[in-house]
Amino acid sequence: MKKEEVFKKIRITMTKKLSKLNILLTNDDGIYSEGIKALCDSLSQIGNVTIVAPDAERSAVGHAITLSDPLRVKEVKRNGKFFGYATTGTPADCVKLAIRAILKKKPDIVISGINLGPNTGYSVLYSGTVSGATEGAILGIPSFAISLATFENPDYAFAADFAKKLTKIILDNNGLPQGTLLNVNIPAVDSKRIMGVKIVRQSKVAIKERFDKREDPRKRTYYWLTGEIVESDGQKDADIEAIRNNYISITPIHCDLTNYDFVKTLKKWKV
Amino acid sequence: MKKEEVFKKIRITMTKKLSKLNILLTNDDGIYSEGIKALCDSLSQIGNVTIVAPDAERSAVGHAITLSDPLRVKEVKRNGKFFGYATTGTPADCVKLAIRAILKKKPDIVISGINLGPNTGYSVLYSGTVSGATEGAILGIPSFAISLATFENPDYAFAADFAKKLTKIILDNNGLPQGTLLNVNIPAVDSKRIMGVKIVRQSKVAIKERFDKREDPRKRTYYWLTGEIVESDGQKDADIEAIRNNYISITPIHCDLTNYDFVKTLKKWKV
Numbered sequence: 001m002k003k004e005e006v007f008k009k010i011r012i013t014m015t016k017k018l019s020k021l022n023i024l025l026t027n028d029d030g031i032y033s034e035g036i037k038a039l040c041d042s043l044s045q046i047g048n049v050t051i052v053a054p055d056a057e058r059s060a061v062g063h064a065i066t067l068s069d070p071l072r073v074k075e076v077k078r079n080g081k082f083f084g085y086a087t088t089g090t091p092a093d094c095v096k097l098a099i100r101a102i103l104k105k106k107p108d109i110v111i112s113g114i115n116l117g118p119n120t121g122y123s124v125l126y127s128g129t130v131s132g133a134t135e136g137a138i139l140g141i142p143s144f145a146i147s148l149a150t151f152e153n154p155d156y157a158f159a160a161d162f163a164k165k166l167t168k169i170i171l172d173n174n175g176l177p178q179g180t181l182l183n184v185n186i187p188a189v190d191s192k193r194i195m196g197v198k199i200v201r202q203s204k205v206a207i208k209e210r211f212d213k214r215e216d217p218r219k220r221t222y223y224w225l226t227g228e229i230v231e232s233d234g235q236k237d238a239d240i241e242a243i244r245n246n247y248i249s250i251t252p253i254h255c256d257l258t259n260y261d262f263v264k265t266l267k268k269w270k271v
Numbered sequence: 272m273k274k275e276e277v278f279k280k281i282r283i284t285m286t287k288k289l290s291k292l293n294i295l296l297t298n299d300d301g302i303y304s305e306g307i308k309a310l311c312d313s314l315s316q317i318g319n320v321t322i323v324a325p326d327a328e329r330s331a332v333g334h335a336i337t338l339s340d341p342l343r344v345k346e347v348k349r350n351g352k353f354f355g356y357a358t359t360g361t362p363a364d365c366v367k368l369a370i371r372a373i374l375k376k377k378p379d380i381v382i383s384g385i386n387l388g389p390n391t392g393y394s395v396l397y398s399g400t401v402s403g404a405t406e407g408a409i410l411g412i413p414s415f416a417i418s419l420a421t422f423e424n425p426d427y428a429f430a431a432d433f434a435k436k437l438t439k440i441i442l443d444n445n446g447l448p449q450g451t452l453l454n455v456n457i458p459a460v461d462s463k464r465i466m467g468v469k470i471v472r473q474s475k476v477a478i479k480e481r482f483d484k485r486e487d488p489r490k491r492t493y494y495w496l497t498g499e500i501v502e503s504d505g506q507k508d509a510d511i512e513a514i515r516n517n518y519i520s521i522t523p524i525h526c527d528l529t530n531y532d533f534v535k536t537l538k539k540w541k542v
Binding site for chain 1: 328330331332333334335336337338339341342343344363364367368371372393395396397402405409410437440444447448449450451453468470471472473475477480481482484485487491492493494495496521522523524525526527528529530531533534537538540541542
């Protein structure tokens with residue numbers, strides 16, 4: 001083969017490899033959120049991005065899916081250009097719909113976010129953002145959820161850039177184990193103050209919650225859940241502690257909920 | 272102390288102990304379902320039962336909680352007698368509401384069910400029934416979910432009786448580890464054909480699903496999720512395999528989703 005032909009072949013292979021990278025984005029803040037826009041802008045630099053996201057906010061929906069109702073899908077524009085598919089479903093519905101009905105082939109990676117607010121500790125169980133990535137993992141696709149640990153004045157630029165970097169790292173390492181996803185939290189400080197990355201466990205921290213008991217204008221009682229995030233479970237190797245110290249936290253989480261240690265104990269009980 | 276006084280004291284202690292057993296029931300099939308009625312009838316034999324359940328079916332809501340809307344609570348009668356509290360929330364909301372707003376003191380046990388249909392494999396992640404018990408575990412109360420592995424002609428009697436037996440066993444063993452609950456599935460066969468109890472792991476089985484693409488009367492497309500339960504993941508020690516062989520399956524599951532094995536691998540990646 002001539003030198004020119006070899007170069008041509010390399011170029012074709014590289015182009016193919018780049019064009020082959022298909023990225024699916026979802027979230028739970030809805031398709032019109034700023035977080036998913038930042039993610040799209042950043043990930044578009046390294047692959048073909050498809051967005052399938054809820055048509056409005058679906059926070060704290062956990063791993064809900066829609067069985068009793070039909071799902072609608074609508075093409076959505078942002079800034080006058082086609083942006084993605086909005087659905088009437090949850091983040092988990094969106095990923096299912098994307099893979100089973102919208103996309104022609106399975107994506108190489110599923111990314112859910114960027115969420116407004118952290119997803120650490122037991123909150124992971126309630127998180128729609130995490131559940132989008134969980135669904136990807138169930139369907140055998142490398143997946144991660146990414147959240148920005150603030151509810152005010154979010155600057156998604158650093159998180160979006162980190163998502164791009166992490167995507168490349170995951171694919172360079174041949175993906176993730178079946179049924180395992182990454183839960184990423186970015187501290188909400190200026191990027192210069194970010195100390196690095198910590199691989200951590202999920203903390204054992206629940207939101208310190210209570211119900212406001214109120215009366216509506218017709219004097220009927222209603223309850224509204226409220227509470228504060230607890231800042232630490234007193235141990236160093238956990239998600240919440242990493243964030244508190246300005247580290248990016250990455251927690252590999254999996255869909256096998258079995259408590260294997262307790263399986264052994266339980267076998268000794270006389271059931 | 273005189274003999275008569277000793278007997279009196281023993282009687283008071285025993286009565287106290289019995290009256291002290293407070294049981295909270297919830298489900299995801301709704302407060303009017305037959306499954307929760309059977310559970311109530313059975314558990315009332317050993318303690319004070321309080322029911323806080325969704326006002327209608329909330330299947331596949333996962334661990335959803337209601338943040339953006341207020342919750343309503345209504346007292347519900349069945350057969351002319353006060354039965355329990357119906358809420359506009361999810362099973363997780365119900366348990367939160369019960370413990371934070373309705374009950375005067377924490378219950379001794381939370382039981383969620385009896386669900387119509389099995390909760391095995393990855394379906395556990397989608398299950399509203401399991402999430403009711405998960406919320407109990409997060410709040411530090413021994414909890415279990417119980418499901419009957421059929422969608423047709425359910426006979427809840429055996430499952431309800433087993434729930435009563437298991438409640439006693441759990442409390443006799445001083446409860447469950449913090450953040451761990453039991454996921455129980457009862458095979459839907461005549462009680463004489465039930466082979467016994469197996470302590471098993473969650474199987475790695477997802478529902479084999481697809482979307483029906485349809486057109487509404489106005490010619491607009493909609494999608495409806497459908498699928499079949501896969502019968503085995505090819506391994507013997509799993510929930511689905513136990514049920515298939517007519518064993519009651521008990522899987523201890525926990526709220527710490529960390530994949531600890533993969534934490535070690537991930538630390539070697541250059542992130």
